[in-house]
Amino acid sequence: MTQTDTALPFDAAQLDRLAEVAIRVGVGLRPGQDLIVTADAAALPLLRRIAKVAYREGAGLVTPMISDSAITRARYEMAADHSFDRAPGWLYDGMASAYGDNSARLHIVSDDPMLLADQDTDKVARAGKALNQAYTPARKMITGFQTNWSICAYPAPSWARLMFPDMAEDAAVAKLAEAIFAASRADREDPVAAWNAHNAELLARRKWLDDHRFHSLHYSGPGTDLTIGLADDHRWKGGKSTSKKGVDCNPNIPTEEVFTTPHRERVSGIVRATKPLAHQGSLIEGIEVRFEGGRIVEAKASKGEEVFLKLIDNDEGARRLGEVALVPASSPISASGLLFYNTLFDENAASHIALGQCYADCFTDTKMSDEEIAARGGNSSMIHVDWMIGSTEIDIDGLDADGGRTPVMRGGEWAQAL
Amino acid sequence: MTQTDTALPFDAAQLDRLAEVAIRVGVGLRPGQDLIVTADAAALPLLRRIAKVAYREGAGLVTPMISDSAITRARYEMAADHSFDRAPGWLYDGMASAYGDNSARLHIVSDDPMLLADQDTDKVARAGKALNQAYTPARKMITGFQTNWSICAYPAPSWARLMFPDMAEDAAVAKLAEAIFAASRADREDPVAAWNAHNAELLARRKWLDDHRFHSLHYSGPGTDLTIGLADDHRWKGGKSTSKKGVDCNPNIPTEEVFTTPHRERVSGIVRATKPLAHQGSLIEGIEVRFEGGRIVEAKASKGEEVFLKLIDNDEGARRLGEVALVPASSPISASGLLFYNTLFDENAASHIALGQCYADCFTDTKMSDEEIAARGGNSSMIHVDWMIGSTEIDIDGLDADGGRTPVMRGGEWAQAL
Numbered sequence A, B: 001m002t003q004t005d006t007a008l009p010f011d012a013a014q015l016d017r018l019a020e021v022a023i024r025v026g027v028g029l030r031p032g033q034d035l036i037v038t039a040d041a042a043a044l045p046l047l048r049r050i051a052k053v054a055y056r057e058g059a060g061l062v063t064p065m066i067s068d069s070a071i072t073r074a075r076y077e078m079a080a081d082h083s084f085d086r087a088p089g090w091l092y093d094g095m096a097s098a099y100g101d102n103s104a105r106l107h108i109v110s111d112d113p114m115l116l117a118d119q120d121t122d123k124v125a126r127a128g129k130a131l132n133q134a135y136t137p138a139r140k141m142i143t144g145f146q147t148n149w150s151i152c153a154y155p156a157p158s159w160a161r162l163m164f165p166d167m168a169e170d171a172a173v174a175k176l177a178e179a180i181f182a183a184s185r186a187d188r189e190d191p192v193a194a195w196n197a198h199n200a201e202l203l204a205r206r207k208w209l210d211d212h213r214f215h216s217l218h219y220s221g222p223g224t225d226l227t228i229g230l231a232d233d234h235r236w237k238g239g240k241s242t243s244k245k246g247v248d249c250n251p252n253i254p255t256e257e258v259f260t261t262p263h264r265e266r267v268s269g270i271v272r273a274t275k276p277l278a279h280q281g282s283l284i285e286g287i288e289v290r291f292e293g294g295r296i297v298e299a300k301a302s303k304g305e306e307v308f309l310k311l312i313d314n315d316e317g318a319r320r321l322g323e324v325a326l327v328p329a330s331s332p333i334s335a336s337g338l339l340f341y342n343t344l345f346d347e348n349a350a351s352h353i354a355l356g357q358c359y360a361d362c363f364t365d366t367k368m369s370d371e372e373i374a375a376r377g378g379n380s381s382m383i384h385v386d387w388m389i390g391s392t393e394i395d396i397d398g399l400d401a402d403g404g405r406t407p408v409m410r411g412g413e414w415a416q417a418l
């Protein structure tokens, strides 16, 4: 009933290796841990491989939570108005309790990012808000690394058709598969060793940034003159993370970024997005924003402006930053030249910022309460949305508290060799 | 990625009508109700139609809970021993709370009933027991009709291949589809009207049985000489039920039975199964059992005896009866001559009994506590497993408390015209 292996228009051996990467590098699954995997039905060929690897690695129980984009679409086409304020709170509360009970978590990205692009933006925003609210307890478990978790990707036909509209479907899927496998290092002979080396590089970059203890970062380039204050006691993260229970995981497969928590009240100036933002099925292009005291006070977009304005109106924290991330413009994903219409990939093509919830993990003390995090400048929100502000035209300086300047990036590349 | 409509080897219009039956007759979904649908990925063509009909009928949120038989199988093939005592309690607890919060429930049967037939019976039994325990709160909401619910079926290839091993897959699926549509009355011009007429017939039969207030039923035939005491204040049910919130539903699509609650301590004699029992992937044939004081004291089977013995050892209630059901041997499903290897269908081909949990609904007062139900003879257990004891060779009498006898069935048919 679902695509069989013989029908996969790409190398199934690389899909096997992606499953290994997802469980051993991404989730870092420990023997005896349960695993919750969320995925669209289109990703079943990967989901099945992941379940096998997880069980082989000693998983307790693998619980697949399979959604279906046709059913999601049916809601927008058929449902009464009241439907769009509903969300399955019972399901997300249950997931949150499972994460608290040592279940690991993996999400497979595969959906057409434009699935809801032609639907009523008000309905999409309301449904998104209801979902975000329902998801809050589970999201806090995840962002606080109460358990080990990861996100990886599968080349589903609808996504491939969006990226390569002029190709036949099988050729498009093959091309997306090749890009996913390369970015996820599943094309390597020994992907786990490749990830170990990559994690070591990211760690060296984090250490350099941590050692400099910058008070803020200053961005300059076309349409951008932005100062981002960093949170007190911030710490740079990237690549491998460690859960509160001491389990190593790579939350994003792929990942090229190092990132930390900005100060929610110390962001000022103007910034122009350097890539489109695909958000809940809409494409938002040409974002231009002005910050004052950490808060977005002016915002416009050349396309999808209504969606962007709704997004930043989700709650007070949606207008403030929760993440600042550095990615060289020469990153492999940037070098591919592809626009994936998906943050998991596109954020790794450029330096970026995220509106909304900060990562509690990006502090020297990772066991702080919400109040302690807020006191250090950490933002809270029901959203976390990344968008790209880096390019080969952007320079970034690190500023000390006393005004000293250190070049961090020049023309989109690291200014210092390590 | 999943079977498309053009690839369905049967009449898609009848599948549309089955979705109408499932929502309007089966679940009886009310506007504003949420709906949880559990199904295997193989049933997506029906699941998608059901979601559309549910939203068209005013559903709040349709939450599909999609399982995948390949992942289920991967567990048995790959998992460490400790896995088989695990169950997703957080998920079933969440479902129970959703049912309490007015979510309706629909399950689509489609799996190959023999999915686990070649797996270690000990692992299958342990996993089944863990699942049964985790499912207990949700099952109590269902069997107590705290919400409206239903089960229907989809002709998945693996199930069709099992039933028609000598046919090509498409032909087998077409034949199973035809049988499901006919039994579910989805082959009728106006299936909802057909179900209304059928429900009226079942209601008349229930009324006749209720009016006679039999103290017990006596079964005689080859290998069978069994007296089944009925619970005090029992009431016969069948066809349409009404939830505690007053919503009409048909819990089984199809259904031909009328049934009630036996007295868990007043069953005695011997009984021989008249059809095989497919249980958790095993086929149990030639069951022969002796009851004393309501309890199974001797049990054997010509095939799958080990599985049957494990089943009745699940808990104390697993050795006692929770349901007694009457079905004429001429029922449409019996007339089809097919063995479906699935209780939803096969129980409608013959009179049957169920081991385990009783239906709280089968009493004159349907709002009794567990203690009140037990005081009237209602059984409780973490299992509920039906098996067939009726055939054209079986006679059934109704016995009054003072010993009076009334013929109920002769040669498997109703003894009285109504």
Ligand SMILES: [Zn+2]
Pocket: A257, A259, A323, A325, A347, A352, A354, A386
């Ligand atoms: Zn990021």
Ligand SMILES: [Zn+2]
Pocket: A323, A354, A384, A385, A386
């Ligand atoms: Zn982010």
Ligand SMILES: [Zn+2]
Pocket: B257, B259, B323, B325, B347, B352, B354, B386
């Ligand atoms: Zn029954």
Ligand SMILES: [Zn+2]
Pocket: B323, B354, B384, B385, B386
């Ligand atoms: Zn039953």
